[in-house]
Amino acid sequence: MIRGVAVALSLLANSANAADFYFCWQGANGYTMTGQMSITPSALNKPLITQDDVTLFRIAGYQDQQLLGKWDIDTMRDGASWLLNYDPARSVFLTPGEMGLGVSQAWNADGTAMDCGDPGFGFNLGNYAQDFCLNGRWVEESGMPPETPFLVSPVPVDPLCRVYAPTS
Template sequence: MIRAGAVILSLAATQANAADFYFCWIGANDYTMTGQMTIPDAALSQPMVTEADVTRFKIAGYQAGSLLGKWDMATRQDGASWMLRYDPGRAVFATPGELGLGVTQAWNANGNANDCGNPGFGFNLGNYAQDFCVNGQWIEESGMPPDTPFLVSPVPVDPYCRTYAPVS
């Protein structure tokens, strides 16, 4: 009983010492994606945060403001593509050109953006493009060049990549 209480207190302390980040990606042809991730404070001093460091991560994809699908690491299926490279010092997601990797972001979508499940949604940032996978299909028309930056914000963003003002 005491051990269970210690574990609960430990988890609560870990959540209290973490930062939430929100992000928005603008693709081609009116495709956008919003997301949220939680990173423990200790990981924020690392040169690169990976999928092993984040404690919460979720994304939602849109076209013209209409929801296409969602994905989060909490409901990740075994074998699902899951790779994240985030530079907290610059507040940017790393691109393949920066790291010399073929893929730096695989959020339920592999380098071919065709393994997100059906139904399913995923995002891929590879050396060919940044793009969506929807229902197991690569959405080529969503693609942007691999070095395209996208907004990372301390406040929530909407599907049009506008930030929300904090409400007190």
């Protein structure tokens, strides 16, 4: 019982310190990505959340439900691409067309295949496509049109972009 109370208190403390979001992207040819981000509560009132407002961020890429690679900001190497633009009011990651940028999301991948998840896994949302990078190689066959929306959820999702229902 004491352990249960301790776990409940730690979850409440976490929720007071950050807002958690989970997301899932469905690419072409069986490619998917899941991720999690935590945002400082004060940033939720901003019209645009950027990488500077994120306290935790991690992604995992899959093909046909088989893990290809992972990336997170805690293990980010110096010089890795890290750009995030999120609209909390609409719960969407912004596209280049909405931002007037060439790349609006660069998560260990810069949109030019010059910084392309090397080593490891990366994702970018550019004006040509949304797609993966894996160990320095652009995975062109994963690509989707830049304006394709993807799921953002307050609860975890799986590699098939199914939302986990909370249980009591």
